Amino acid sequence: MAEYELLGLFQDVDSAGDAVEALRQVGVSDRSLRVLSAFPLSSKILGRKHYNHKLGLAAGAGALLGFAAAIFFAVITPQLYPIVVGGRPLLNGPPMLILVFELTMLGTLLGGFLGFLWQGGFPSAGGLYDKRIAEGYLGVAVQVDEALLEKVQAAYSAHKPVDLKKAEVKPRPDRRLLIGTIAIVALLAVNFALLAVSFDILHLEFLPDQMKAQISFASQMGPRLGAPAGAVPVPGVALVGGRPATAPLAMTEDSLQRGAILFDIHCAVCHTVDEDEPVTQVASFFPDDGEPPAMTSARVMARTPEQIFTFITDGIGKMPSLAENLYPANRWDVVNDVRSLTPAE
Ligand code: HEC
Incomplete structure (x- = not known):
């Protein structure tokens, strides 16, 4: 009808x-x-x-x-x-x-x-x-x-x-139920997709990697561990395969001047320049077989600039690493200074 x-x-x-x-x-x-x-x-x-x-x-x-x-x-x-x-x-x-x-x-x-x-x-x-x-x-x-x-x-x-x-x-035909169902399913699908992305179940290369990728850390994150022993606060890696990662600096007047000042600040507490000089007070605490050698001693003179750079970076024997005291470029300044020395007659 x-x-x-x-x-x-x-x-x-x-x-x-x-x-x-x-x-x-x-x-x-x-x-x-x-x-x-x-x-x-x-x-x-x-x-x-x-x-x-x-x-x-x-x-x-x-x-x-x-x-x-x-x-x-x-x-x-x-x-x-x-x-x-x-x-x-x-x-x-x-x-x-x-x-x-x-x-x-x-x-x-x-x-x-x-x-x-x-x-x-x-x-x-x-x-x-x-x-x-x-x-x-x-x-x-x-x-x-x-x-x-x-x-x-x-x-x-x-x-x-x-x-x-x-x-x-x-x-x-009453299509409300169909349309309603499709709408709800679509909404749920979008939700699940978002959740999957945020939980990294679905990894999208072009999206930033959530919290992991953030440099900052949130307020609820625990205190960070201190830097591990030997960590070097330098811009970039100081040593690659045991070799200095940064290039030596040219032995310019400026570099030598900086090197001399830095040597006085960072090295002179332990090292003398000439073997004739009396050892410093700090140096006298070291055992006789591990005393800091004078910079013009045969032992130091025999070293290459790269080796001296590495000693400053890593330390050697009883000598501590001075990587935290000197940026790589400044280490090269000191190396230049050391290489410019000639033994006292
Ligand atoms: C805390 C004291 C101390 C300070 C500071 C120090 N050194 Fe040394 N250095 C030593 C000692 C000790 C040795 C001897 C290590 C050994 O043979 O065990 C040494 C050894 C060296 C050697 C010879 C290593 C070798 O095997 O030929 C060089 C080169 C050297 N130091 C350079 C420097 C320079 C450059 C600085 C400054 C940037 C510096 N040191 C700062 C204590 C110190």
Whole structure:
């Protein structure tokens, strides 16, 4: 049996209300009745039964989902993705409360919004419409089958609608469920993809590598370990395969001057220049077989510049590494100074 949709336009609330009443009396169910108006009208104004919408339910479900998501992020992710918290508790009340509040509210809002769309019949725009409704007219629309058509038309006419539109309803498959399901699945898929990326399950080369790649460290990270013994605070590697990584400096006047000053500061405490000089006080603490040699001694004179650089960098025997005292370039200055020395006659 064919179904029809009728839309009656009324100028004021009273006649619309009367028409609604008359329509109900001829047997139009409340479900198939729609009142269209540009301003909010409660169903009671038109003498209709209270329409039991499910917005609250949708908002509630959203809130529950948001709450669950918050718990997931606050409680489960720290277990999934271990970070160093320096002995402080992994779960932290106040920030967790904020997260739970925010996500629950977000869920409520989203749930309410989606519920509203669902209730409104989205995505189908739905039924008959008249532009005059936007101007303040009231539309009373019903969907009835052929058997009731005559009576319904009569009920409308009795209340003198400004206009009465009629259209046959073509049976259409209800695709809301399908579209809704696709939308939710798509949303979930995007979410899971994002999660997979942030947990490094899905590794995308072009994305920065999360926390690992960051130079800075977050406030909840534990104190860093001190530099390991022998670590050299230099820009770049000082030695590669035991050889100086930086190139020797030319033996310019500037370099020699710097070298002489740096030698006085960093080396002269232990080393003398000439063998005739009395050993320094510090040098006298070293055992006889490991005393710092004079810079013009045969032993030091036999060394190459690279070897001297390496001694300063790594230390040798009882001599400590001076890598922390001198940048590589300054080491070369000292090496230049040492190489420029000639033994006293
Ligand atoms: C804390 C004392 C101390 C300081 C400071 C020091 N040295 Fe030495 N140096 C030594 C001792 C001790 C030796 C002998 C190591 C051994 O044979 O066990 C030595 C050995 C050397 C040697 C000879 C290594 C060899 O095997 O031929 C050179 C070259 C040298 N030092 C250069 C320097 C220079 C350059 C500086 C300054 C940048 C410097 N040292 C600072 C204590 C010191």
